[in-house]
Amino acid sequence: MTEIIIIVLILLMIVGALVAIETPNLLHSVISVGAVGFLLSIVFLFLSAPDLAITQIAVEVVALVLLLRATIRCERDDPSPGHWLSAGRLAAMVMVIMLVIFSARMFAEFPEFGRPVIDRFADAPSNTYLRDGLEETGAANIVTAVLLDFRAYDTLGEATVLFCAVIGAISVLRPKAKKRLHEVDAEVEL
Amino acid sequence: MIYLLSFVLILIGLYGVLTRHNIIKIVISLLVMEYGIHLFLVVQGYRTGGVPPIVDSGIEKELWLQQTVDPLPQALVLTSIVIGLGVLALMVALSIRLHQRCGTFDIRKIKKLRG
Amino acid sequence: MNDPRERTGMSMIVKTACGWLKGFILLYGIHVILYGHLTPGGGFAGGVIAAAAFVLIMLAEGEQSALQSFSRKAASTWDCLGVLIFLLVAVLGLFVVGTFFVNFLTTPESARLTLFSGGIIPPSNIGIGLKVCASVYLVLLVLTTQRPGSSPSTPEDAS
Numbered sequence: 084m085t086e087i088i089i090i091v092l093i094l095l096m097i098v099g100a101l102v103a104i105e106t107p108n109l110l111h112s113v114i115s116v117g118a119v120g121f122l123l124s125i126v127f128l129f130l131s132a133p134d135l136a137i138t139q140i141a142v143e144v145v146a147l148v149l150l151l152r153a154t155i156r157c158e159r160d161d162p163s164p165g166h167w168l169s170a171g172r173l174a175a176m177v178m179v180i181m182l183v184i185f186s187a188r189m190f191a192e193f194p195e196f197g198r199p200v201i202d203r204f205a206d207a208p209s210n211t212y213l214r215d216g217l218e219e220t221g222a223a224n225i226v227t228a229v230l231l232d233f234r235a236y237d238t239l240g241e242a243t244v245l246f247c248a249v250i251g252a253i254s255v256l257r258p259k260a261k262k263r264l265h266e267v268d269a270e271v272e273l
Numbered sequence: 274m275i276y277l278l279s280f281v282l283i284l285i286g287l288y289g290v291l292t293r294h295n296i297i298k299i300v301i302s303l304l305v306m307e308y309g310i311h312l313f314l315v316v317q318g319y320r321t322g323g324v325p326p327i328v329d330s331g332i333e334k335e336l337w338l339q340q341t342v343d344p345l346p347q348a349l350v351l352t353s354i355v356i357g358l359g360v361l362a363l364m365v366a367l368s369i370r371l372h373q374r375c376g377t378f379d380i381r382k383i384k385k386l387r388g
Numbered sequence: 389m390n391d392p393r394e395r396t397g398m399s400m401i402v403k404t405a406c407g408w409l410k411g412f413i414l415l416y417g418i419h420v421i422l423y424g425h426l427t428p429g430g431g432f433a434g435g436v437i438a439a440a441a442f443v444l445i446m447l448a449e450g451e452q453s454a455l456q457s458f459s460r461k462a463a464s465t466w467d468c469l470g471v472l473i474f475l476l477v478a479v480l481g482l483f484v485v486g487t488f489f490v491n492f493l494t495t496p497e498s499a500r501l502t503l504f505s506g507g508i509i510p511p512s513n514i515g516i517g518l519k520v521c522a523s524v525y526l527v528l529l530v531l532t533t534q535r536p537g538s539s540p541s542t543p544e545d546a547s
Contacts, residue, residue: 120308196319
């Protein structure tokens with residue numbers, strides 16, 4: 084039953100993603116991708132991942148605000164990129180179809196849905212985390228225990244990446260850079 | 274089936290990145306691709322009828338171990354979601370700066386990048 | 389009507405609803421951060437939720453009102469402070485036990501599944517929550533003052 088619900092939700096996500104990519108209006112596109120993100124949050128809830136559902140729904144709200152800030156004051160229309168069967172599109176379609184063909188073998192070897200990897204390998208790290216997580220760290224939420232105790236180096240790297248991305252965004256948009264850019268423009272025009 | 278559907282989501286994002294000309298559309302395609310990858314990773318740890326990986330004191334330990342889903346993909350995807358937000362902010366900042374300089378989001382019209 | 393805050397932002401209905409909601413959203417974010425080791429959530433989710441409270445103030449009441457409650461300088465300070473808390477917890481493990489990022493506070497059997505358990509996990513959650521909250525708020529603040537439709541020569545606060 085859960086599988087059918089998840090399949091229906093993913094089909095809705097695919098429809099939303101296609102609308103987001105194909106519609107000519109940028110505002111409609113942003114709203115469609117927001118719908119895809121909220122559907123993904125519901126799928127996480129059905130996949131027994133409440134941490135991910137909470138994070139996804141909060142991140143999606145902030146991402147929508149970011150994208151709306153970018154599109155709301157500019158031209159909203161994406162002029163149609165030529166004929167629907169142009170050379171570039173054809174090449175992209177061929178590449179995507181080739182990827183599907185080559186990955187068919189990979190999907191044939193996948194386990195069926197609902198059988199996690201930790202069942203097949205008894206010494207998988209996840210089994211240790213689940214068995215000894217509460218005793219070793221004292222945290223009942225094993226996902227947090229993995230994030231901040233067993234694999235805290237990953238979280239440190241993540242904090243570094245977030246720090247760099249924020250510094251990059253702020254320095255790209257800082258007001259002083261404009262003057263310098265205009266000076267560069269003036270020099271180029273001279 | 275679900276693996277294939279999440280792979281289709283990744284491919285839709287790839288198709289959008291390859292064919293669109295608007296920068297915001299490319300950013301949105303990357304976002305769709307990211308969603309597909311997150312879904313693909315989390316589905317691999319799911320167990321039919323599984324419970325969330327949070328220790329419940331009212332249930333026996335061995336029974337709980339046989340029911341819970343894999344916490345490792347969830348932890349790594351949680352990291353990835355927040356990194357995705359940071360990268361999205363950086364991409365939006367760059368495209369806004371580009372729009373201020375060139376007055377358009379269309380990558381075919383942005384010729385100043387050629388130097 | 390002479391109050392300058394009346395003229396910025398959205399309509400009065402939105403502002404009143406925001407005034408009711410912002411405290412609860414912030415409180416929920418703090419709850420998610422503090423109880424991250426017992427219930428779903430943690431530093432990342434709670435930080436983004438707490439940032440959403442300030443983003444709501446920014447969208448509904450204008451940037452000046454948001455800057456009054458959480459200034460740009462304070463956001464940078466909290467951002468750096470969050471990373472420093474996280475690193476301090478990591479380095480303390482190096483000094484106390486001898487390994488970077490080791491959980492040096494062991495939880496006694498009786499304290500399990502309570503708020504004060506989990507060793508270094510709640511302090512790390514608080515650090516990460518502060519960091520994520522301040523970063524997301526800072527990015528949206530910069531993007532709001534610099535939107536693509538604005539003319540390139542408007543003077544902004546250069547602090």
